[in-house]
Amino acid sequence: MLGKLSETLRKITDKVANAIFLDKNLVESIVKELQRAMIEADINISLVGEISQEIRKAAFDERIKGIEKKEHIIKLLHDELLRILGKKKEIHLGKKEIFILVGLYGSGKTTTAGKLAFYYSKRGRKVCCVGLDVHRPAAAEQLKQVCEKINIKCFIESKEKNSLKIWKNFEKEIKQYDLVIVDTAGRDALDDPLIEEIKNLGKAVKPTESFLVIPADIGQAAKKQARAFKEALRISGVIITRMDSSAKGGGALTAAAEAEAQVAFIGTGEKMNELESFDPESFLSRLLGMGDLKALMERIHSVMNEKEAERQKKKLEERKFTLRDLQGQLDSMQEIGSFDKIMLMIPGLGKLQDKIPTNELEGQQERVKRWKHIINSMTEEEIENPDILEKQTSRIQRIAKGSGATSTDVRMLLKQYKMLNEMIKSQAEMQEGKIDQKMIMKMARKFGKKLRF
Ligand SMILES: Nc1nc2c(ncn2[C@@H]2O[C@H](COP(=O)(O)OP(=O)(O)OP(=O)(O)O)[C@@H](O)[C@H]2O)c(=O)[nH]1
Ligand SMILES: [Mg+2]
The missing domain is CATH 1.20.120.140 (SRP54, nucleotide-binding domain)
Known part of the structure; x- marks a missing residue:
């Protein structure tokens, strides 16, 4: 969805x-x-x-x-x-509720009637359905089958052609239910006969909620339909069906809400349990893939402190990325606990991340630790200016010894640092528009292969 x-x-x-x-x-x-x-x-x-x-x-x-x-x-x-x-549409359920479902042909009224019955019976309500679609011959039978599947009492009269009469006939019997769900007939378009019939039904049934059922496939036309129905009758909520099978779901959802027709439920499949009450806040949290806004804000804070960000920005502007910066990155990475974040935290490298096979991302935590020890064994001068280490075997050996690593480890770190530095320089040039798309791809391939953490 x-x-x-x-x-x-x-x-x-x-x-x-x-x-x-x-x-x-x-x-x-x-x-x-x-x-x-x-x-x-x-x-x-x-x-x-x-x-x-x-x-x-x-x-x-x-x-x-x-x-x-x-x-x-x-x-x-x-x-x-x-x-x-x-x-959010609030639905307060008392002991005597009547929901009526209206909508155009095939919008999902009958299916939704069953889903609602199932939804509320699972929540402890005594629910029944009443079939008032007298236009389509098979309609009553369809509702009956739906209800049989979920063990819900269904009131229909297949032979009767007057929906008001059917309602009158069952009025007494349905009194023993907490919630009565009424299925009605659809039409091709919102026309006078439909409005007339729904108006009359409204008067007789006196629903506590009138739901307009709209399929998600109609996208932004949902707005027009919601408005038109709202003007014709007292629609108290909208149910959007087929959210599962339509790319236009976002359109239908936003359009209905825009018409100030609160979305009460969404249908997310053909099965009886595929109905969700619609809570904009939690729906959005799910779309964004996070618990709530607060959780996300906390994450932003944990990624990097502001001072560090400012410092790195300045460095990048000077096109200098020292070992100290790398150390800063390694520190923040350990806080987040995931190595691949390093790629995302260095501006412009995020897109290269995909290019590195996952198996190579494994075992990095260890390497991160080793690198941190190595950097910690360096002098200030060496950290700020690693070039002085080149070809200085004695310094490299000293660092290796101090950090419990091998000289090869130290050399490897220096090599990777150099490569990162080169990438960052190119990145800065890219931001000034000196490098074109082709160049980026070339770089991605080159570094994607070479980078080993
Ligand atoms: N994928 C999917 N299909 C749905 C959903 N809701 C309803 N349908 C399907 O849509 C079709 C029409 O549903 P009905 O419930 O018969 O629609 P209706 O509004 O009662 O139709 P009429 O009585 O002819 O006006 C059926 O094939 C349902 O299975 C949904 O949320 N997801
Ligand atoms: Mg129907």
Whole structure:
């Protein structure tokens, strides 16, 4: 369900969280990625535009700096998405509730009637269904079959052609149920006869909730339909079905909420248990792949402290990445506990990460430790200026001895450091537009193969 959007949102929040500083290129690439994924999920283009603008504005707002800025951008993305998902629909269940389901042909009313019955019976309610679709000959039978599967009492009268009469006939019997779910007939379009019939049914049934059932495939047309139905009758909530099978789910969801028709449930499959109550906040958390906003904010803080980020930014601007910087990276990495983060934390190297086979990422923790010991055995001068170590076998031996490593280990570290430095220099040039796309690919291949941690 909305898999691509979810994936992109996760990637983007990670990118923001892990970036040492948010430069123009990074922000633009994030905005582009976000736009593409949102449009693919069929979210309204003007909403996409609004969110992009807000993110750009926040990113380039000079008054907000460092970690605060990262938090600000992620919170903004979160809040904007939440805004377009609308408010949570509260359903309070008393002892005498009647839900009526309306909607166009094939929108999923009958299936959803069964799902709702199942949902509430699992939560301890005494539920029954009433079939009032007298237009389609097989409709009553369909509801009956659905109810049989889930062991729910179903009231139908296949021969009767007047829905009001059916309702009257069962009115007494259904009194013993806490929740009565009423299935109605669909139509090709929202036309006068449908509205008339639903109005009359409304008067007779007196539902406590009237749900409009809309399939996700209609995407942004959900807005128009929700509005039209809302004007015609007192729709108290929307149920969006087929969220599982439509790329337009994001469109239907946001459009319905935009029409101020609160989304109450979403259908996520054909099976009876594939119905979820819709809570915008937790839906969004799931899309973003995190517990809540607070958890994410904590993560941003843990990735790197602000001072360190500033220092590295300055270094990068001077195009100098010393062993001290590498040490800083190694420190932050141990806090996060995952080695591959090093690639993400060095600006521009994130995209090379995929190029390194996973098996080579294993056993790195050990190497990280070794490297840290080696750097700790160096003098200030050596750390700031590792070039002086070149060909100085005695210094290398001293460092090796001091750190319990071998000279080969020390040389290996120096070699890797040199390579990282070279990459970072190219990265800085890339940001100035000196290197084109082809060059990047070439570099990725070259370093992807050579880098060994
Ligand atoms: N994948 C998927 N299919 C669904 C979902 N909800 C309903 N369907 C399918 O959609 C089709 C139509 O569902 P119905 O429940 O018959 O729709 P209806 O609104 O009652 O149709 P009419 O009574 O003809 O107006 C059926 O094949 C259902 O199995 C859902 O959430 N996911
Ligand atoms: Mg039906």
